[in-house]
Amino acid sequence: MPSIIKISTLAAALFCANSFAADLAVTESTKSQVYQGIKNNLEEHLFELPPRVQGHYGIRQYRMTGDAKYANAALVDLYAVTEAQAFYACNLDKENFIIEQAEQAISVLGKGPRAKARKKALQPFPEFIFYTDVLLRYSSRIDEFGFTGPCHGKLTAVLKKADLKTGLTDKAMIETWAAQLVNYVYWAKQIGVGDYLADYKQAFIEVYPDNKDDKLNKKQYRNKLYGMTHFIFAASEYYQHNVDAKEFAWILDHFEHNIDRILEDATDDIIAEVGISFLLAGKTDHPVVKKTQQHIINAFDTKEQIIPSPRGNPDLVIGEHRNVLAMMLLDWPEKLHKGPYLSELKATKKYLPKQVTPIKRQAK
Incomplete structure (x- = not known):
């Protein structure tokens, strides 16, 4: 009888081992299938998407692949943001312009619960949204492509005088805009109008200490996570280079210890x-990467060839962000690519907007 038990136990162990190996093989194969399915779907319909969405996709694909065929999607985005900066930056000295544009930016936030919370948080400093989500957003994007945009000096002068710290470190703002605020912090540093990183990190941790996670509802925990990922994303200049794992151990450790939640x-x-946070930190074989990849594979809709919204909407305009992230997670490159610097690429250098000026970059 003991021999039979031993044989049965050995057979069961071999079966489990073989099943596990088969699951791994399926996962590797399926990763490629899901990646290619999303890519084919997005690229087949890319010309139908708004300039901002085309640019978002093209920029990330360029940084993943270095393939110049994605540069023209970025060029479309450059035209859009250059025109926007020309309007906003060149009119900064007009009376009441900043106040009026801030009111306009707040009015289009929407009417849902999150929008209402954001509007309430902005009440003490309504101009903050104009300085950050308008001026910083457009100028930093133009800078990413290797240019300064129209009325750049006027824009930076206004931003240097603006009180951004109050809005960036406000508790109600962090509870409604955590990831966006991280972006603003890094964009301000990027274009040289202020360094608020230490102040924001301190304020963020005070609002979201790890020992109070059990007090956070699902929405607030998501906001915390979204903010934490963007510390890493912004530090990488949005997938242009890796980050120091030690610098962001406080974030990576949290993700590892709380991956089930x-x-x-x-x-x-x-x-x-x-998952991408670990990839940017050079931890490509970390168990969290595997777990997040498997989750994303399971979320893929084979009929729609897309990862739909939480409510099942397969719309590409609202889903491009989610799906390009999935592509990056499933097919991370050995090397990330800076730019695209559009004045240096054959595909785009002859077609630049007249209102941008190339920045002289030091060769590395």
Whole structure:
């Protein structure tokens, strides 16, 4: 009888081992299938998407692949943001212009619960949204492509005088805009109008200490996670280079220790970002990467060839962000690519907007 038990136990162990190996093989194969399915779908319809969405996709694909065929999607985005900066930056000295544009920016936030919370948070400093989500957004994007845009000096002068610290470190703002505020912090540093990183990090940790996670509802925990991923994303200049794992150990450790809750409570966007955070830190074989990849594969809709929204909407305009993140998570490159610097690429250098000026970059 003991021999039979031993044989049965050995057979069961071999069966489990073989099943596990088969699961790994399926996962590797399926990763490629899901990646290619999303890519084919997005690129087949890319020309139908708004300039901002085309640019978002093209920029990330360029940084993943270095393939110049994606540069023209970035060029479309450059035209859009250059025109926008020309309007906003060149009219900064007009009476009441900043106040009026801030009111306009707040009015289009929407009417849902999150929009109402954001509007309430902005009440003490309504101009903050104009300085950050308008001026910083457009000028930093133009800078990413290797240019300064129209009325750049006027724009930076206004931003240097603006009180950004109050809005960036406000508790109600962090509770409604955590990831966006991280972006603003890094964009301000990028274009040389202020260094608020230490202040924001301190304020963020005070609002979201790890020992109070059990007090956070699902929405607030998602906001915390989204903010944490963007510390890493912004530090990488949005997938242009790796980050120091030690500098962001406080974030990576949190993700590792809380991965079960993350997979249960977070959205597909955030789950993909958690996995990419480890990839940016050079931890490509970390178990969290594997777990997030498997989750994203399971979320893929084979009929629609897309990862739909939490409500099942397969719309590409609202889903491009989620799906390009999924592509990055499933097919991370050995090398990331800076830019695209559009004045240096054959595909784009002859077609630049007249209102941008190339920045002289030091060769590395």
